[in-house]
Amino acid sequence: xxxxxxxxxTDLYELTMAQAYREQGMEEAAVFEFFVRKLPPHRNFLVAAxxxxxxxxxxxxxxxxxxxxxxxxxxxxxxxxxxxxxxxRFTGDVEAVAEGTVFFPHEPILRVVAPLPMAQLVESRIMxxxxxxxxxxxKAVRSVLVAGGKPLIDFGLRRAHGAEAGLLAARASxxxxxxxxxxxxxxxxxxxxxxxxxxHSFVQAHKDEVQAFEHFALAQPDNVVxxxxxxxxxxxxxxxxxxxxxxxxKGIAVKGVRLDSGDLADHARKVRRIxxxxxxxxxxxxxSGNLDEYRIQALIDSRAPIDSFAxxxxxxxxxxxxxxxxxxxxxxxxxxxxxxxxxxxxxxxGRKQVYRSYADRGGxxxxxxxxxxxxxxxxxxxxxxxxxxxRLAPSPSLTDLRGHMAAQLARIPESLRTIETAPTYxxxxxxxxxxxxxxxxxxx
Amino acid sequence: xxxxxxxxxTDLYELTMAQAYREQGMEEAAVFEFFVRKLPPHRNFLVAAxxxxxxxxxxxxxxxxxxxxxxxxxxxxxxxxxxxxxxxRFTGDVEAVAEGTVFFPHEPILRVVAPLPMAQLVESRIMxxxxxxxxxxxKAVRSVLVAGGKPLIDFGLRRAHGAEAGLLAARASxxxxxxxxxxxxxxxxxxxxxxxxxxHSFVQAHKDEVQAFEHFALAQPDNVVxxxxxxxxxxxxxxxxxxxxxxxxKGIAVKGVRLDSGDLADHARKVRRIxxxxxxxxxxxxxSGNLDEYRIQALIDSRAPIDSFAxxxxxxxxxxxxxxxxxxxxxxxxxxxxxxxxxxxxxxxGRKQVYRSYADRGGxxxxxxxxxxxxxxxxxxxxxxxxxxxRLAPSPSLTDLRGHMAAQLARIPESLRTIETAPTYxxxxxxxxxxxxxxxxxxx
Numbered sequence: 005x006x007x008x009x010x011x012x013x014t015d016l017y018e019l020t021m022a023q024a025y026r027e028q029g030m031e032e033a034a035v036f037e038f039f040v041r042k043l044p045p046h047r048n049f050l051v052a053a054x055x056x057x058x059x060x061x062x063x064x065x066x067x068x069x070x071x072x073x074x075x076x077x078x079x080x081x082x083x084x085x086x087x088x089x090x091x092x093r094f095t096g097d098v099e100a101v102a103e104g105t106v107f108f109p110h111e112p113i114l115r116v117v118a119p120l121p122m123a124q125l126v127e128s129r130i131m132x133x134x135x136x137x138x139x140x141x142x143k144a145v146r147s148v149l150v151a152g153g154k155p156l157i158d159f160g161l162r163r164a165h166g167a168e169a170g171l172l173a174a175r176a177s178x179x180x181x182x183x184x185x186x187x188x189x190x191x192x193x194x195x196x197x198x199x200x201x202x203x204h205s206f207v208q209a210h211k212d213e214v215q216a217f218e219h220f221a222l223a224q225p226d227n228v229v230x231x232x233x234x235x236x237x238x239x240x241x242x243x244x245x246x247x248x249x250x251x252x253x254k255g256i257a258v259k260g261v262r263l264d265s266g267d268l269a270d271h272a273r274k275v276r277r278i279x280x281x282x283x284x285x286x287x288x289x290x291x292s293g294n295l296d297e298y299r300i301q302a303l304i305d306s307r308a309p310i311d312s313f314a315x316x317x318x319x320x321x322x323x324x325x326x327x328x329x330x331x332x333x334x335x336x337x338x339x340x341x342x343x344x345x346x347x348x349x350x351x352x353x354g355r356k357q358v359y360r361s362y363a364d365r366g367g368x369x370x371x372x373x374x375x376x377x378x379x380x381x382x383x384x385x386x387x388x389x390x391x392x393x394x395r396l397a398p399s400p401s402l403t404d405l406r407g408h409m410a411a412q413l414a415r416i417p418e419s420l421r422t423i424e425t426a427p428t429y430x431x432x433x434x435x436x437x438x439x440x441x442x443x444x445x446x447x448x
Numbered sequence: 449x450x451x452x453x454x455x456x457x458t459d460l461y462e463l464t465m466a467q468a469y470r471e472q473g474m475e476e477a478a479v480f481e482f483f484v485r486k487l488p489p490h491r492n493f494l495v496a497a498x499x500x501x502x503x504x505x506x507x508x509x510x511x512x513x514x515x516x517x518x519x520x521x522x523x524x525x526x527x528x529x530x531x532x533x534x535x536x537r538f539t540g541d542v543e544a545v546a547e548g549t550v551f552f553p554h555e556p557i558l559r560v561v562a563p564l565p566m567a568q569l570v571e572s573r574i575m576x577x578x579x580x581x582x583x584x585x586x587k588a589v590r591s592v593l594v595a596g597g598k599p600l601i602d603f604g605l606r607r608a609h610g611a612e613a614g615l616l617a618a619r620a621s622x623x624x625x626x627x628x629x630x631x632x633x634x635x636x637x638x639x640x641x642x643x644x645x646x647x648h649s650f651v652q653a654h655k656d657e658v659q660a661f662e663h664f665a666l667a668q669p670d671n672v673v674x675x676x677x678x679x680x681x682x683x684x685x686x687x688x689x690x691x692x693x694x695x696x697x698k699g700i701a702v703k704g705v706r707l708d709s710g711d712l713a714d715h716a717r718k719v720r721r722i723x724x725x726x727x728x729x730x731x732x733x734x735x736s737g738n739l740d741e742y743r744i745q746a747l748i749d750s751r752a753p754i755d756s757f758a759x760x761x762x763x764x765x766x767x768x769x770x771x772x773x774x775x776x777x778x779x780x781x782x783x784x785x786x787x788x789x790x791x792x793x794x795x796x797x798g799r800k801q802v803y804r805s806y807a808d809r810g811g812x813x814x815x816x817x818x819x820x821x822x823x824x825x826x827x828x829x830x831x832x833x834x835x836x837x838x839r840l841a842p843s844p845s846l847t848d849l850r851g852h853m854a855a856q857l858a859r860i861p862e863s864l865r866t867i868e869t870a871p872t873y874x875x876x877x878x879x880x881x882x883x884x885x886x887x888x889x890x891x892x
Binding site: 008009010012013014015016017018019020021023024025027028030034036071074078080120124127128129131132133135136159161162163164165166167168169170171172173186187188189191192198199200201202203204205206208209211219220222223224227233234235236264265266317321322323326327328330332333334337340342343344345346347348349 | 452453454456457458459460461462463464465467468469471472474478480515518522524564568571572573575576577579580603605606607608609610611612613614615616617630631632633635636642643644645646647648649650652653654655663664666667668671677678679680708709710761765766767770771772774777778781784786787788789790791792793
C-alpha cells in the first residue's frame with residue numbers, strides 16, 4: 005500500500021457527509037478556500053508551499069478495489085456511496101497562488117470548485133499537505149533571512165514526523181532558499197542537491213581518530229568534510245592538519261570540517277586558526293547541532309568564521325509553531341455565498357481574490373481581499389491551475405519556484421525582513437467583501 | 449514510488465560512510481542503541497512506540513533497480529558500493545522493549561547488532577520512526593491520564609506532518625489509550641476504531657440548520673452526532689430537540705452533539721440542560737477544538753458535562769515538544785565498547801540492559817542500567833525480537849499492546865500520574881557500567 009495519495013487519507017466524516025449529500029442530491033458546485041486564520045507566534049509572513057503535491061493528489065484521486073472492499077466490510081456505508089466512490093475521479097477546478105509566494109492571514113492560497121461531495125472528500129489531505137509545507141517553508145525562510153547568503157542544509161530527516169515529512173521538509177526548505185538536503189530520497193524524488201559529511205560513529209568505529217579521517221578521505225576524495233567533535237574539537241582539528249601531507253601526496257584536498265557541539269562560535273574561531281596555520285585556509289567550517297534561526301543569527305552577529313549551517317529538527321518540525329491555524333472552508337454552495345460564524349472562527353464568505361499593491365520601488369505595499377467578481381487594483385495572486393480535473397500547465401521546476409521565492413523575499417517590506425516581531429502587514433478587507441459578509445449574515 | 453520504506457530514506461552520510469567501511473573491510477558486528485538523552489519539557493516519562501514499523505522496515509530493506517540506477521547517475525558512489533547495495537538485505541539482530549512500555553532517559557529501547565555498514569545505513573529511518581511514535585504516544589498518554597476514563601479520539605490528520613504522520617499518530621495514540629481515530633486509512637491499515645461526526649460545511653451547505661441535522665440523521669441513522677456550533681450553539685441545541693419527534697417516528701435516535709468552539713464548559717452545561725429538558729438525556733456531548741491535556745483537565749475539573757474529547761493538533765504534532773532528544777549511537781564495534789564524548793552529548797558505552805525493580809504492591813520502584821553481561825536484579829526490559837533479519841514472533845496485536853500500556857500506567861508511581869512536573873524517577877547507573885565508561889575513556 006502506498007498510503008500517501010489514497011482517497012481514504014481522509015476523515016470519516018468526509019465520507020459520511022458525502023453519503024448524506026448524495027442522498028439529498030446535493031451535488032452542485034461547492035467552493036472551498038484554504039487560508040490561515042492568523043500568523044503563528046514568531047512569524048511575520050507565510051510562504052505558500054505544497055500546491056504541487058495537492059495537484060498530484062487530486063489528479064490521481066481514486067478508491068482502489070481493495071479499499072472499496074474494506075469500506076464495505078466496515079458496515080458504515082450504503083452501497084450507493086460505494087458505487088459513487090468506485091468511479092470517483094476529481095473533476096473540479098482549482099485556483100491557487102504560486103508556491104513560494106509570500107502571503108498573510110485570511111488570504112486564500114487555494115480554491116477548489118467541485119461538486120459538493122467531491123470537494124468535501126479531499127479536504128483532509130489538502131489541509132494535511134498545505135499546512136505542512138507552508139509551515140516548513142515559512143520557518144525555513146527565517147534561517148534564510150539571517151544567514152546572509154551562507155549556505156543552509158536540511159539535516160532534519162531523523163526527527164521529521166515520518167517519511168513523508170522528511171521528504172516534504174527537504175522540498176519546502178529548498179524552495180525557501182536552503183541549498184540542499186542530506187535526505188537521499190529527496191534528491192531522487194525532487195532533484196534536490198545532496199550534502200553530507202560523516203557521523204560520530206565513523207570516528208568511534210576506528211580505534212584512532214586520525215585513521216578515521218584518513219579512511220573517510222580515501223573513500224570520498226571529492227568531499228572530505230570531517231566531523232571533529234567526537235572527542236575533543238581542537239585536538240581533532242590538529243589531527244586534520246597532520247594528515248595534509250599524506251592526503252596531498254594522494255591528490256586529495258580537505259574540503260572542510262564540521263562542528264556539532266559545544267560553543268560553536270568559540271570552537272569555530274579556534275579551529276579556523278588551526279586550519280589557517282596548517283595551510284588549510286581554503287577548508288570550510290560547517291556548523292550543526294540544534295541550530296535554528298536565532299542561533300544562526302547569533303553566530304552571524306558574533307562574526308564566527310562559519311561558512312555554512314545545517315539545520316535539522318527546528319526547521320523540519322517548525323518547533324516553535326508546529327502547526328498553522330489553517331482552514332479549508334466552504335465559502336459558497338450552489339451559487340450562494342456562505343460562511344461559518346463560530347466564536348473566534350468566523351470566515352469571509354464567497355469566492356475571493358487577493359490583490360497586491362506595490363510601492364514605487366517594487367516592494368509590497370498592501371493587499372486587498374475582495375470578492376472575485378469585484379475587480380480590484382494591483383496584482384491578483386490566485387490563478388487557475390486545474391480545470392475539470394486537469395492541470396492547466398506542466399509542473400513548474402523547483403528551481404523556478406526557488407527563483408520566485410527569492411524574488412518575493414526581495415520585495416517584502418524591509419520591516420518584515422527580520423526574525424523579530426514586525427509591524428503587521430496591511431491586508432484590507434474591501435467594502436464589497438464586508439457588504440457581502442453582512443448580507444450573508446442577514447440571510448440575503 | 450512508495451517512499452515510506454525505501455532504503456534511500458537515509459542521510460547521504462550513511463551511504464558515504466558505508467562506502468568507506470566497505471573499502472576498509474570494516475564489516476564486523478556493530479552495536480547501535482536507540483535512547484532518549486533527556487525528557488522533553490512537560491514529560492515525566494516516555495512511552496516506547498514504533499517498533500512494529502522498524503521491524504517492517506528492516507524486514508523489507510532493499511534497494512530497487514530504479515534506485516540503484518539513480519545512485520549511479522549521481523556520480524557520488526563507487527561501483528563496489530552499488531554492487532553491495534544491490535543485494536543488501538537486513539541480516540542483523542534486534543533487541544527491544546515492547547511497545548507501550550514506559551521508559552526513561554538513557555535507557556535503550558532498541559538495540560541493533562549487524563555488520564557496521566548495514567547497521568549504519570538504517571540509522572536515519574529507525575530514528576525517524578521511533579522518535580515520532582514514541583513522541584506521540586508520550587504526549588497522548590497525558591490526555592489519557594487526565595480524562596478519567598472518558599473516551600479520547602484522534603482528530604489530528606489535517607495538521608499532522610504529512611500522510612505517514614497522520615497514520616502513525618492514529619496508531620500511537622490508540623496504543624496510548626485513545627479510543628479511536630477519525631482517519632479512515634488508519635482504520636484500514638491498523639484496525640483502529642473510527643469515529644466521526646459532521647463538519648461546519650455540512651451545515652453551511654444547507655440553507656437551514658434543522659434541515660442539515662435532519663439530512664445527516666437520515667444518512668447516518670446509527671451515528672447521529674450533530675455539530676451545533678456553526679452559528680449559535682444553544683439555538684442549535686434547541687433545533688436538535690425540535691427534531692426529536694420526526695426522528696423518533698423514523699426510529700432514529702440522536703446519539704450526541706459536538707461542541708467545537710467558545711467556552712466549552714459553559715456551552716456544555718447549557719446544552720446539557722437543553723438536551724435533558726428535551727428528552728435527550730441519553731445524548732452525549734463530544735468536545736473538540738484545540739484541546740490538549742491541560743484543557744481537558746480544566747474541563748474535567750470544572751465538572752463540565754462532557755462525555756468524550758477529540759484531540760487533534762496538540763497530540764498529533766506533540767505541539768509543546770515536537771521532537772525527542774533521541775539518539776542511535778554506536779556503543780560497540782568488533783567487540784570493543786565505545787562511546788561519544790562530545791560536550792553535553794556523552795553516552796553510556798557497550799551493550800546494555802535495563803532492569804526494573806518493583807515495589808511491594810507492584811508499582812515501579814527504580815530502574816538499573818547496566819552492561820548486558822552483568823546480570824542485574826529485577827525485570828529485564830529488552831528482549832530479542834529479530835535474529836539474522838527474521839522476526840522471532842508474529843507482530844503483537846494493537847489490542848495486546850494497548851493492554852500492556854494500560855498495565856504499565858497502572859504501575860507507574862503515583863507521583864508520575866500527573867501532567868504537572870513530577871519528581872524524577874530513579875534510573876541507577878550500575879557500578880559495572882560506570883567502570884566500563886571509565887575504561888573506555890582511558891582506552892582500555
